[in-house]
Amino acid sequence: MTTSSAQDRADLLHKLGLDxxxxxxxxxxxxxxxxxxxxxxxxxxxxxxxxxxPDEIAWDPAVIVMPHGGDLEIEIFNDDLNTHCALFxxxxxxxxxxxxxxxxxxxKLNLDGPGYYWFSSPTGNDEGRGxxxxxVVLGDVPPExxxxxxxxxxx
Amino acid sequence: MTVxxxxxxxxxxxxxxxxKHGDAPPVVENVTYERILDARSEPQxxxxxxxxxxxxxxxxxxxxxxxxxxxxxxxxIFQSGTSGMIxxxxxxxxxxxxxxxxxxxxxxxxxxxxWALDAKxxxxxxxxxxxxxxxxxxxxxxxxxxVAVAKGKVFSVTPNAHVIAxxxxxxxxxxxxxYGDVRAGESATVAPLIVKNMVIVGSSGGEFGVRGHxxxxxxxxxxxxxxxxxxxxxxxPGSETWPADGQAWARGGANCWLTGTFDPETNLLxxxxxxxxxxxxxxxxxxxxxxxxxxxxxxxxxxxxRWHYQCTPHDVWDYDSISECILFESEGRKLLGHFDxxxxxxxxxxxxxxxxxxxxxxxxxxxxNITRDGKVTPARYPDKEGDPVHFYPxxxxxxxxTHAAYSPETELFYVPIQDVGATATRRRREFxxxxxxxxxxxxxxxxxxxxxxxxxxxxxxxKWRWRNNLPMCASVLATAGGLVxxxxxxxxxxxxxxxxGELLWQFQCGSGHHSSPTTYSVDGRQYVVVPVGWGGxxxxxxxxxxxxxxxxxxxxxxxxxxxxxx
Numbered sequence: 108m109t110t111s112s113a114q115d116r117a118d119l120l121h122k123l124g125l126d127x128x129x130x131x132x133x134x135x136x137x138x139x140x141x142x143x144x145x146x147x148x149x150x151x152x153x154x155x156x157x158x159x160x161p162d163e164i165a166w167d168p169a170v171i172v173m174p175h176g177g178d179l180e181i182e183i184f185n186d187d188l189n190t191h192c193a194l195f196x197x198x199x200x201x202x203x204x205x206x207x208x209x210x211x212x213x214x215k216l217n218l219d220g221p222g223y224y225w226f227s228s229p230t231g232n233d234e235g236r237g238x239x240x241x242x243v244v245l246g247d248v249p250p251e252x253x254x255x256x257x258x259x260x261x262x
Numbered sequence: 263m264t265v266x267x268x269x270x271x272x273x274x275x276x277x278x279x280x281x282k283h284g285d286a287p288p289v290v291e292n293v294t295y296e297r298i299l300d301a302r303s304e305p306q307x308x309x310x311x312x313x314x315x316x317x318x319x320x321x322x323x324x325x326x327x328x329x330x331x332x333x334x335x336x337x338x339i340f341q342s343g344t345s346g347m348i349x350x351x352x353x354x355x356x357x358x359x360x361x362x363x364x365x366x367x368x369x370x371x372x373x374x375x376x377w378a379l380d381a382k383x384x385x386x387x388x389x390x391x392x393x394x395x396x397x398x399x400x401x402x403x404x405x406x407x408x409v410a411v412a413k414g415k416v417f418s419v420t421p422n423a424h425v426i427a428x429x430x431x432x433x434x435x436x437x438x439x440x441y442g443d444v445r446a447g448e449s450a451t452v453a454p455l456i457v458k459n460m461v462i463v464g465s466s467g468g469e470f471g472v473r474g475h476x477x478x479x480x481x482x483x484x485x486x487x488x489x490x491x492x493x494x495x496x497x498x499p500g501s502e503t504w505p506a507d508g509q510a511w512a513r514g515g516a517n518c519w520l521t522g523t524f525d526p527e528t529n530l531l532x533x534x535x536x537x538x539x540x541x542x543x544x545x546x547x548x549x550x551x552x553x554x555x556x557x558x559x560x561x562x563x564x565x566x567x568r569w570h571y572q573c574t575p576h577d578v579w580d581y582d583s584i585s586e587c588i589l590f591e592s593e594g595r596k597l598l599g600h601f602d603x604x605x606x607x608x609x610x611x612x613x614x615x616x617x618x619x620x621x622x623x624x625x626x627x628x629x630x631n632i633t634r635d636g637k638v639t640p641a642r643y644p645d646k647e648g649d650p651v652h653f654y655p656x657x658x659x660x661x662x663x664t665h666a667a668y669s670p671e672t673e674l675f676y677v678p679i680q681d682v683g684a685t686a687t688r689r690r691r692e693f694x695x696x697x698x699x700x701x702x703x704x705x706x707x708x709x710x711x712x713x714x715x716x717x718x719x720x721x722x723x724x725k726w727r728w729r730n731n732l733p734m735c736a737s738v739l740a741t742a743g744g745l746v747x748x749x750x751x752x753x754x755x756x757x758x759x760x761x762x763g764e765l766l767w768q769f770q771c772g773s774g775h776h777s778s779p780t781t782y783s784v785d786g787r788q789y790v791v792v793p794v795g796w797g798g799x800x801x802x803x804x805x806x807x808x809x810x811x812x813x814x815x816x817x818x819x820x821x822x823x824x825x826x827x828x
Contacts, residue, residue: 198393201391203279210267212271221444227346254443254446254472256513257509
């Protein structure tokens, strides 16, 4: 069985129980959740809200998209009835925060990209159950870092 | 009823939860170009990648020597491991050269890690982690070969092709420049080289059809000073060795993915360049393909190429010439020794690139032959679509990137050798940016392989050989204690007698060696330190060990405290 559209994909994920806890596999297959683009402020910094909903053991959104490299501020809400945490990629050192039940915190990240990075809740097997997300940085490297050659074909 | 959220505060640096963090003493503040020029007058330190600009990987330290080496043991072990998901999670390896300045060690790991350690105890002082995208193109493996230090800073490249300067006291970033395009398949693995007030770095990505380059940055400000492309554009010198039509040159490879050496008298950087792209499909790039697979002399101030010597013209075996260019003197001549992946030991006059001698250094070579006067005749190569061709040495070479050493005391070169073949089947493919561009399916032999450490004199005469049942894939280290240290893929760290090759000491480190050991002393006690952590491009140099466990330990060996040194 294959999918041919985004809705088909969502329907099949749900039908097979891949986007829920303890339906298809034991956990929820990573990054099967929502996708959201970070909002950019006038000064170029970006921000987004990130939640852990009750009994989903997943990030919402599961895929955060930054329009370009730079600073990202995340407001994190643990609405779950269990304790989790978060480990985010950032230049300098990874950022860690402990998130007891019904807590709210913040993280400031710097990512240069382009490319994508993982973040997770590194406790127990939160990562395997579904609390693994991705931060995607769009854009290109600075012009001075690009090769001196004609434009090349891409996939 | 609304329940207020518990305030979890702001995320903190993960390193703050390691129990080990602080500031390093300002030992790098006074590390200048002049000190690096005379680095071997400070035998207690290992100030630059090869120990000195000459690339000899030789230490004047002799407290640990042929008489007492059997008494050395681990003094400390530093381990990092991995957590979470990292790029190339199955390929990470510990390939660095530890740098030591007055009792403080600076070393890089995989995936953007840099650490400062107490060189006497192995205790972590600070850490820096560059966030590495999961999806960057890495050939071959999530690896880094080391850092450079000068004027209060630690310099490193990152997997996503940045060069960064860190404060050597705090580990905090001072400047950060992007010098490669990850969307084109570029990355960075090289240990930077400090020359004058410059940080010299090269690019990786030769398996993705990029155009290799060497770059210079001002070490204070990070200002980009020059870039030297190793494949000429149409009309530039050397462009006649590429097809006149099309864009083969623009995808030509020749990456400078290993640290060069430097002679202040000639003011030349001696750089080995990588394979042409596509690696195995030569028909789409007729000609010699300069300056791929070459020893290239680059003027340190201008970044201009002064001369070159091409070891494998029109390479279709993946025989990068990135191996070190060891500078030495013989009979009044300023020479350069280079053990190439193609299985030949080249000695050239480093003032002008004139060939002095060529000798094969591995038993099995059948890809072709090179005569004493440098004439290259290919014999076995993938030239027909879909037709498998077996050849020796395989694409990892008779010697991989890992380094040879030279002892001015014995006047011998010590070389880690891989005697293993491979089969390549040409499969043409269209070029697309960021997609691997090999032009063949390749399978390296998993049987009928061997390895050894050999000692050669400058005339190419083999003086002794220490045999191993597996190819030797780690750098060797020579010391004034009459020793040669060499790690094996199966985890043994060996001390050999530099004059005879006799095995004098061995320690099983628990994981294979694919790095560069160094030696230093603190408070009068000599240490030999080796990063241990199997991985990298194992499918290329030793697929028979692809299933071996990874490791990530840095192990320092020393004589027992208070032991007599002789």
